[in-house]
Amino acid sequence: MAESAGEKPADERPKWDNKVQYMLTCIGFAVGLGNVWRFPYLCQIYGGGAFLIPYLIALVFEGLPLLYLELAIGQRLRLGSIGVWNSISPYLGGVGMASMIVSFLVGVYYNTILAWVLWYLFHSFQNPLPWSECPVNDDRTGYVQECVDSTPVNYFWYRQTLNVTANIETSGSLQWWLVLCLATAWCIVYICFIKGIETIGKAVYVTATFPYLVLTIFIVRALTLPGATDGILYLFTPEWEILMKPQVWLDAATQIFFSLSLAFGGLIAFSSYNPQKNDCERDAVIVGCINSATSIYASIPIFAILGFKATSNYNSCLESNILSLTNSFDVGDQNITIENYNSWLDSLNRTDSVSVARLNLTKCNLQTFLDQSASGTGLAFIVFTEAVISMPGSQVWAVLFFIMLFSLGLSSMFGNLEGVLAPLRDLKVVPKWMPPQLFTAFIALLSFLVGLVFTMGSGNYWLEIFNNYVGSVSLLIIAFFELVGVIGFRGIRQFGDDIEFMTGRRPNLFWKACWLVISPLLLLVVFLAYIVVQVQTTPTYPAWNPDYVDFPQTEVQPYPTWVFVICVLLVAIPVAPIPIVALYKCISNLFRTTETDVQNRPSNPYCNEGFDKDT
Amino acid sequence: MFPLLLLLCLPPALAAVDCNTEYKNGYQVRLSIKTALGDQAYDWNESEMFLFRATIAFAMRKFNKTEAYEVSNIVVCNQTPRVSFWFIVTSPEDPAQAISKNIVEQAVRESRNRINNAFLLTDKSLEFLGIPPTLAAPIIPATPPWLIVFGVVIGAVCAGIVALLVTSFVKRRREKKAKVVPEEEDQAKGTDKAVTGETFEDRNGVYNLGFADDDRFTQL
Numbered sequence: 001m002a003e004s005a006g007e008k009p010a011d012e013r014p015k016w017d018n019k020v021q022y023m024l025t026c027i028g029f030a031v032g033l034g035n036v037w038r039f040p041y042l043c044q045i046y047g048g049g050a051f052l053i054p055y056l057i058a059l060v061f062e063g064l065p066l067l068y069l070e071l072a073i074g075q076r077l078r079l080g081s082i083g084v085w086n087s088i089s090p091y092l093g094g095v096g097m098a099s100m101i102v103s104f105l106v107g108v109y110y111n112t113i114l115a116w117v118l119w120y121l122f123h124s125f126q127n128p129l130p131w132s133e134c135p136v137n138d139d140r141t142g143y144v145q146e147c148v149d150s151t152p153v154n155y156f157w158y159r160q161t162l163n164v165t166a167n168i169e170t171s172g173s174l175q176w177w178l179v180l181c182l183a184t185a186w187c188i189v190y191i192c193f194i195k196g197i198e199t200i201g202k203a204v205y206v207t208a209t210f211p212y213l214v215l216t217i218f219i220v221r222a223l224t225l226p227g228a229t230d231g232i233l234y235l236f237t238p239e240w241e242i243l244m245k246p247q248v249w250l251d252a253a254t255q256i257f258f259s260l261s262l263a264f265g266g267l268i269a270f271s272s273y274n275p276q277k278n279d280c281e282r283d284a285v286i287v288g289c290i291n292s293a294t295s296i297y298a299s300i301p302i303f304a305i306l307g308f309k310a311t312s313n314y315n316s317c318l319e320s321n322i323l324s325l326t327n328s329f330d331v332g333d334q335n336i337t338i339e340n341y342n343s344w345l346d347s348l349n350r351t352d353s354v355s356v357a358r359l360n361l362t363k364c365n366l367q368t369f370l371d372q373s374a375s376g377t378g379l380a381f382i383v384f385t386e387a388v389i390s391m392p393g394s395q396v397w398a399v400l401f402f403i404m405l406f407s408l409g410l411s412s413m414f415g416n417l418e419g420v421l422a423p424l425r426d427l428k429v430v431p432k433w434m435p436p437q438l439f440t441a442f443i444a445l446l447s448f449l450v451g452l453v454f455t456m457g458s459g460n461y462w463l464e465i466f467n468n469y470v471g472s473v474s475l476l477i478i479a480f481f482e483l484v485g486v487i488g489f490r491g492i493r494q495f496g497d498d499i500e501f502m503t504g505r506r507p508n509l510f511w512k513a514c515w516l517v518i519s520p521l522l523l524l525v526v527f528l529a530y531i532v533v534q535v536q537t538t539p540t541y542p543a544w545n546p547d548y549v550d551f552p553q554t555e556v557q558p559y560p561t562w563v564f565v566i567c568v569l570l571v572a573i574p575v576a577p578i579p580i581v582a583l584y585k586c587i588s589n590l591f592r593t594t595e596t597d598v599q600n601r602p603s604n605p606y607c608n609e610g611f612d613k614d615t
Numbered sequence: 616m617f618p619l620l621l622l623l624c625l626p627p628a629l630a631a632v633d634c635n636t637e638y639k640n641g642y643q644v645r646l647s648i649k650t651a652l653g654d655q656a657y658d659w660n661e662s663e664m665f666l667f668r669a670t671i672a673f674a675m676r677k678f679n680k681t682e683a684y685e686v687s688n689i690v691v692c693n694q695t696p697r698v699s700f701w702f703i704v705t706s707p708e709d710p711a712q713a714i715s716k717n718i719v720e721q722a723v724r725e726s727r728n729r730i731n732n733a734f735l736l737t738d739k740s741l742e743f744l745g746i747p748p749t750l751a752a753p754i755i756p757a758t759p760p761w762l763i764v765f766g767v768v769i770g771a772v773c774a775g776i777v778a779l780l781v782t783s784f785v786k787r788r789r790e791k792k793a794k795v796v797p798e799e800e801d802q803a804k805g806t807d808k809a810v811t812g813e814t815f816e817d818r819n820g821v822y823n824l825g826f827a828d829d830d831r832f833t834q835l
Binding site for chain 2: 118119121122123125126180181183184187188190191194195199326327330331332333334435437
């Protein structure tokens with residue numbers, strides 16, 4: 001890992017202690033909460049094993065080329081996102097700024113999710129678990145009505161954790177317990193960032209590897225639970241017809257894109273701390289494949305546990321029916337069991353169908369329970385917590401699960417925050433007197449203060465908005481311009497030279513075809529399809545309203561106009577720098593055509609560096 | 616079983632209360648012994664029924680300390696294989712008169728725990744239909760346990776932050792005294808300049824920036 005001193009300016013740039021740290025950091029950034037709670041959901045609703053086909057195609061033709069491009073360009077130019085794009089062409093400076101803004105906004109709301117995970121983690125050290133039973137109401141005559149109407153798990157999430165308001169217009173107040181958890185989450189992120197990649201490099205040894213350990217433990221535990229095999233079969237049974245729907249391909253492409261954390265600028269920053277002579281092609285392929293493999297690996301215990309939960313619910317449904325039958329027909333206790341339930345029901349129906357009908361027995365169907373899918377926070381904080389209650393030794397499993405979620409999210413936060421700090425450092429925005437630790441603390445504090453929005457009563461609704469609008473379209477646009485920037489402005493030949501310098505071989509035909517044709521085309525198609533889908537659906541959100549007629553079902557409400565304006569702004573503001581900076585540079589170049597530009601690098605893409613001004 | 620039923624429904628020598636017609640003062644009881652005890656379930660027979668009547672009599676005595684209730688004051692009828700039945704409490708002075716529902720309810724509520732324990736059952740497996748179980752008082756610890764875990768975590772993290780900041784501050788002061796102050800390159804080379812990293816100095820000793828090959832383009 002020797003430095004090539006003569007070629008590049010001797011830099012005081014921090015560097016990784018060893019290759020393992022770098023790989024673990026990139027893998028940790030790519031592997032995040034989405035691998036655990038988004039991919040299994042997509043697999044389930046898109047025909048199980050059949051979904052792997054569009055997913056892997058998207059990985060090979062879209063994910064890996066973009067990943068390779070980002071790692072290569074960061075390693076070659078040795079700068080954060082803004083610096084890299086400024087070096088390639090001053091017109092592209094906006095791309096770096098866009099990455100930085102998106103990283104900042106995503107970091108703000110992502111850490112709120114980590115705050116929620118911490119809240120659940122802190123509560124997992126109790127017996128019984130607080131979400132397993134309803135709390136008693138004030139005069140001790142019964143249980144809290146809201147909890148009785150829904151479930152204890154739902155009540156704990158919506159009322160005791162979020163204290164959610166009935167709609168997004170009602171902001172509520174800051175929930176102090178969430179503020180505390182958010183502060184803790186930011187403190188933990190800060191302590192890992194104190195010395196830059198020196199401390200991050202040490203932290204990722206734990207945060208990147210611990211989730212795999214927990215997933216393995218869960219696989220072993222989950223496979224011994226009753227009903228686990230039903231869940232896994234349900235997950236992986238392929239339904240080939242579903243591949244006809246274009247929605248499947250769109251979701252596969254977007255999933256792989258967001259899963260690899262592309263266009264955030266974090267990957268560029270991480271690879272910029274590498275020595276130049278490093279095989280980034282192999283790194284890219286390894287990171288991409290490990291990310292997808294982790295998704296598939298994580299869906300096994302998730303679905304085993306969901307299958308267990310479905311079986312438990314099915315059995316409970318049968319048990320309650322059995323109890324009704326036993327009580328109304330005065331049959332001996334335990335004479336009707338789950339096994340002979342059907343025969344008993346038939347015989348009772350033959351003899352006295354009127355009374356049976358009067359009991360209003362619910363039809364228990366295992367398939368219906370298996371079909372209840374959830375993704376995102378619903379999966380982690382409602383479905384999974386409910387399953388954990390029924391497992392023996394619930395506290396242990398809850399603690400393990402939430403620590404795993406926390407380390408998955410923490411290693412992704414490293415990338416987000418690095419995507420903000422590295423460009424700011426490169427832009428020399430930091431005053432000289434400010435030590436880097438103080439600057440990092442300032443950014444962390446700023447993010448914390450902005451993140452207080454999500455600790456209000458309506459915070460969950462706002463988080464959904466941020467999740468849907470910030471971390472989606474803007475990234476597609478940025479990635480598209482990244483491709484255009486490298487291939488169009490730097491040139492495929494120059495880029496090939498860069499790669500040959502770094503890895504010792506030129507990129508082969510597959511990579512070139514992807515960069516030049518396939519990936520931009522795919523990105524464009526995905527972007528257009530995304531817009532089309534968004535435009536067709538009126539944006540609505542599910543609100544938790546105890547006064548709703550159909551409570552405990554969530555009330556679907558449309559966004560008010562002012563909220564919708566904010567949504568549009570959230571998409572527009574990050575990508576606005578791209579045209580603005582390009583225009584600004586255009587205009588300032590027009591006014592400076594006579595002056596030789598000593599200070600800026602030549603923006604001429606045909607510049608042959610054989611004629612440098614220092615010879 | 617049938618003769619037993621008849622026997623129980625027959626009014627005892629002194630009492631003249633008919634359990635079947637006095638529903639408004641009676642309570643239905645339902646036992647789920649097999650569900651509660653599994654393998655250790657006992658059979659419900661006449662002796663168990665006697666025990667039940669005795670415990671109800673005990674509960675009435677405990678509640679109403681002046682009256683001396685006897686087992687014969689507890690009248691049971693309508694037994695089913697479910698194990699469920701109705702019972703009525705009659706007054707010791709006048710066996711023809713049934714005790715009102717409210718008093719029976721309060722008496723049962725007061726001694727519910729003792730009644731449950733006599734049969735090794737719980738509120739759920741020994742149901743008195745119409746008498747809801749008193750919910751257990753929630754155990755509210757002095758400090759919520761989650762605050763304790765939170766305190767531990769935040770304390771450790773803050774201690775770590777302070778420790779790291781202090782060590783790096785001390786190290787920086789020591790190095791500042793040792794190394795030569797580099798002369799500032801005042802050309803804004805834009806984004807070409809690499810990042811000044813504290814870590815690099817720390818790891819590789821003193822770096823004298825007086826001779827830095829970082830000027831790609833010399834000034835013309």
